[in-house]
Amino acid sequence: MVDYIARDGVALLQVNNPPVNALSHHVRVAIEEGLKKAGQDPRIKSIVISGKGSFIAGADIKDVSKPTILELCDLIESSGKPVVAAIKGFALGGGHEIAISCHYRIAHEKSKFGFPEVDIGILPAAGGTQRFPRLVGLEAALDLIPSGRHIGAAQAFKLGIVDKVVRGDAVEEAVKFAKSIAGEPLVDRRTSQRPVMGAENAFLAAAVKLAMKKKKGMIAPIVCLSVSFMGSLLPFEQGIQVEAAEAVVVFTSGQMGALQYAFFAQRAAPKWLLPCGASFKTVKGRPIRNAAVIGAGTMGTGITMAMLNAGIPVTLVEQDRKFLDKGVSLLKLLYAGSVSLRKITQDQCDAILSKLNTAVGYKSLTNVDLVIEAVYENMALKKQIFAELDRICPPETFLWTNTSALDIDEIASATRRPDKVLGTHFFVPAYHMKLLENVRGKLTSAETVASAQMFGTRIGKIPVVVGNCHGFVGNRMLHKYVYEADFLIEEGCWPEDVDMVAENFGLPLGPFKVRDLSGLDIRVRGLLEQAKAAGIEINPATRFLNGERISLLSKSLVDKGHCGRKTGRGFYNYGKPGGKIPLNDRFIKDVIVEYCAERGIERRKVAYQEIEERLFLPLINEGFKILEEGIASKPEDIDTIWLLGYAWPRHTGGPMYYANMVGLDKIYNRICHYNELHKHSAHWQPSLLLKKLAASKTPMKDWMEVAQASSKL
Numbered sequence: 001m002v003d004y005i006a007r008d009g010v011a012l013l014q015v016n017n018p019p020v021n022a023l024s025h026h027v028r029v030a031i032e033e034g035l036k037k038a039g040q041d042p043r044i045k046s047i048v049i050s051g052k053g054s055f056i057a058g059a060d061i062k063d064v065s066k067p068t069i070l071e072l073c074d075l076i077e078s079s080g081k082p083v084v085a086a087i088k089g090f091a092l093g094g095g096h097e098i099a100i101s102c103h104y105r106i107a108h109e110k111s112k113f114g115f116p117e118v119d120i121g122i123l124p125a126a127g128g129t130q131r132f133p134r135l136v137g138l139e140a141a142l143d144l145i146p147s148g149r150h151i152g153a154a155q156a157f158k159l160g161i162v163d164k165v166v167r168g169d170a171v172e173e174a175v176k177f178a179k180s181i182a183g184e185p186l187v188d189r190r191t192s193q194r195p196v197m198g199a200e201n202a203f204l205a206a207a208v209k210l211a212m213k214k215k216k217g218m219i220a221p222i223v224c225l226s227v228s229f230m231g232s233l234l235p236f237e238q239g240i241q242v243e244a245a246e247a248v249v250v251f252t253s254g255q256m257g258a259l260q261y262a263f264f265a266q267r268a269a270p271k272w273l274l275p276c277g278a279s280f281k282t283v284k285g286r287p288i289r290n291a292a293v294i295g296a297g298t299m300g301t302g303i304t305m306a307m308l309n310a311g312i313p314v315t316l317v318e319q320d321r322k323f324l325d326k327g328v329s330l331l332k333l334l335y336a337g338s339v340s341l342r343k344i345t346q347d348q349c350d351a352i353l354s355k356l357n358t359a360v361g362y363k364s365l366t367n368v369d370l371v372i373e374a375v376y377e378n379m380a381l382k383k384q385i386f387a388e389l390d391r392i393c394p395p396e397t398f399l400w401t402n403t404s405a406l407d408i409d410e411i412a413s414a415t416r417r418p419d420k421v422l423g424t425h426f427f428v429p430a431y432h433m434k435l436l437e438n439v440r441g442k443l444t445s446a447e448t449v450a451s452a453q454m455f456g457t458r459i460g461k462i463p464v465v466v467g468n469c470h471g472f473v474g475n476r477m478l479h480k481y482v483y484e485a486d487f488l489i490e491e492g493c494w495p496e497d498v499d500m501v502a503e504n505f506g507l508p509l510g511p512f513k514v515r516d517l518s519g520l521d522i523r524v525r526g527l528l529e530q531a532k533a534a535g536i537e538i539n540p541a542t543r544f545l546n547g548e549r550i551s552l553l554s555k556s557l558v559d560k561g562h563c564g565r566k567t568g569r570g571f572y573n574y575g576k577p578g579g580k581i582p583l584n585d586r587f588i589k590d591v592i593v594e595y596c597a598e599r600g601i602e603r604r605k606v607a608y609q610e611i612e613e614r615l616f617l618p619l620i621n622e623g624f625k626i627l628e629e630g631i632a633s634k635p636e637d638i639d640t641i642w643l644l645g646y647a648w649p650r651h652t653g654g655p656m657y658y659a660n661m662v663g664l665d666k667i668y669n670r671i672c673h674y675n676e677l678h679k680h681s682a683h684w685q686p687s688l689l690l691k692k693l694a695a696s697k698t699p700m701k702d703w704m705e706v707a708q709a710s711s712k713l
């Protein structure tokens, strides 16, 4: 766990606890023993702490026991012999706290530093909130600690975290340095003994404002700020007491459990399992050496960029030269933007673009491992493209479709290789968003699934395997939330009432601000297509579609030319087309009132609790139905999809974790209550799995066993 290597008067303590050198119990004990051994050995004059591979990524989140990291940090700092941290890879959380307790820090140029504690709902409570401001000053500490972000070695050097940045072997350099300072006095090298520079109120106010915006609803960042600030006014020992007392507040808030669940859920989600038993453990994917993307619109160019960024050569294909040129210009513009923002260098940009090919028509696609079709959502068009690709591409080529809702089996039916057909639901912008829903059809092979998961990871996504149904996991759940948002307006709310509740819950934007952003006309078009498919003609009085309640409120606004931000008016007034600031609007309220009056809908005052429940309970209920049907293979998959794809507030863990936290019996009873009141909305019919789980009080980790047992009955 920790190798002790004594050489030429230097004791090297090298943590060896793969994969990330987390400070699990045995590591902490071994560091403590190593420090004591080195302290007692008269031949040892100085000590180096390092990690094999990487430095230390922090506490082992699964293992909290004695000695604490705080005790270790005190032991290091109070050592009579100089202690040097040799840092490569990550110095995070408790690892960072250990580093700043050492008397000197030597870092490799590619090393990373940070306090990710806030993102798992805790504080850097091993003295980090007190030592760090003493090392870098209050302003920098109040910036970095609540942000949870990583910084590189160069910035760490600028801030004074690191004494020296090296290109070569940091451990060798540190050992050499440790030898050179043997016997030197350490008084001014003990961080806890330093005063805090720049302890000014103004920094606190600005930092609190930023944390409330960037870490909306999260307690830990705010507590970190107050503890670091208070500590700057107190002697170190008293600051440590404040830190310990406030750590209890966050430890008992409930957010810690949710955030740590989210951390592990995100790492569990790519580990797939199919109903047939095939899984990531048993089936290997085929690597993708080159690919083609059909369609140079927003999605196609975004997907192309995601692949190019990962070094995969891509041919971008259009049927029309004009569209192709437009897409390529957009793509080049985005890369030029990255260069001017210094996210990449011009050389990197050139290297990326050298892997881009373009083609008009599909004829050249005779030697590609993968084609991703990304044309607009039209089944007939997609089937036609798949039939043609099936004729042209080699039989082993994977044919994947980027769709947010369409039936993968129907698309696959246009080919003679349905086993190689799969849905890739990318999120906008596809080059940036982390989530990828990989949708398996009835006939998609396990090898195709394995390849899609491997591909997703390679292009930097968190890929989650889902089953084939309308909207898959994310959008299927979202639709229920969107429906209820409309019904709430019909029944008496204003858009701003509903948005406020959603935003207070933790979503960045409420449903109506989102709709204004994406365009009301898009939703109306979808609704009309649905009606057409059902053979129903929509008229102003229509309130039901296939026996289900629908709302045509968006249509009323679109009919008046109000399509959202792009036209300057939607559910809010933006002042001008393309305006960004939503203002409440009398005109829109009049449209709503008129709409309700025409349909004889009586408006009433809707309570806050009802708004919150009607927005989120149908979505949660749908999540349980998705588990019940095997569309998702574990609750972590659903939560990951919502955390990454829909900005669900992380400190509640995701919809499934949140339901569990509130109590499944309570959730079930409230769904039953609304089911009695809203018989024309199938989304209120309670999930059988939820009913069963609520009655049996099954722990979350065993939910799938209950679902699988029920499906076998």
Ligand SMILES: CCCCCC/C=C/CC(=O)SCCNC(=O)CCNC(=O)[C@H](O)C(C)(C)COP(=O)(O)OP(=O)(O)OC[C@H]1O[C@@H](n2cnc3c(N)ncnc32)[C@H](O)[C@@H]1OP(=O)(O)O
Pocket: 019, 020, 022, 057, 058, 059, 060, 061, 062, 064, 069, 090, 092, 093, 094, 095, 116, 117, 120, 122, 123, 124, 125, 126, 264, 267, 268
């Ligand atoms: C109740 C907790 C109380 C703690 C009290 C004391 C507090 C001390 C302060 C802390 O140090 S809290 C921890 C702070 N550190 C972190 O939050 C770091 C978390 N890890 C990461 O950010 C990343 O893992 C990484 C270090 C940047 C590496 O990223 P990479 O993409 O290379 O690998 P991953 O897939 O993320 O991880 C590999 C593997 O390791 C597991 N893991 C990572 N970090 C931890 C950890 N801190 N504790 C336990 N396990 C960890 C991760 O789950 C993966 O496991 P898998 O089984 O392979 O999926």
